[in-house]
Amino acid sequence: MTCRILLYCDDGSTLKVGEELAWELGAQLHEIEASTPEEGMWSRMKTGLFALLSRNLTIDVPDQPWDRSDLLILGAPIWQGRSARPLRQWLESQPALPERVAFLLTSDDSGYPAEAVEDLTALTGHKPVAVLHLGRGDLTSGAWKGPVEHFLDQCVVRYRQTA
Template sequence: MTCRILVYCDDGATLKIGEELAWALGAQLHEIEASAGEDGVWSRMKSGLFALFSGALTVDVPDQPWDRSDLLILGAPVWQGRGARPLRQWLETRPDLPERVAFVLTSNGSQYPAEAVEDLTALTGRKPVAVLHLGRPELTSGTWKGPVEHFLDQCVVRYRQSA
């Protein structure tokens, strides 16, 4: 099974999960780069608000044959109930995607981000084979390994069933 992982990360958490998944699946990990502001909390808040309510950001996504993978895992933090704007903006360009996608979402809370999953499902035009949501409590306490293993099982088992 060929797998690529594409993440946007603003604080390191989503990238850390992406690295764990890439290692476990033998997948290629790619990052979305978005226009960077100044460092600091205020700058991040300003950038997040701009990304939610303003026009387009400058987004750089590696040029890859995304649709030639058996599985594409898309990862991003949740901002105001939706996937982060850089990932959504790239998906709005309607890139060629494989039939099988999965989502990895991180957030400050522990509540499942149903709106973000629905939004990404609509943007990709595909029902995800698996969704992993990790909240700040799981990330800081280190209790995220179990959910990651379950997510990996869903990705691999559903691949075997469809192959």
């Protein structure tokens, strides 16, 4: 199974989980780079405001044959109930995607991010084969290994059923 992971990360949490997934799946991990004018809280607030106002950011996405993967895992933190603007902005450009996508979402909240999942489903045009959401509590306590195993099982089992 050819798997790629594309994620945007602003504080390292999403990247940490993405690296674990890449290791377990033997996947290629790629990051979306978004330019921010300065570091710190003000920059994060400005980026969050851009997310609300749907203003475009300057982003850099690796040039890969995304649609040639058996599975593409898309990852981002959740801002204001939606996935981070850099990932949404890339998806709005309508890149060619594989039939099988999965979502990795991190947030400060422990509740299931239904709005973010619906948004990503609409942007990709594909129902995800798996969704992994980790709240800040899971990430700081290290209690995310179990949900990651379940997510990996969903990705692999559903692949075997469709292959």
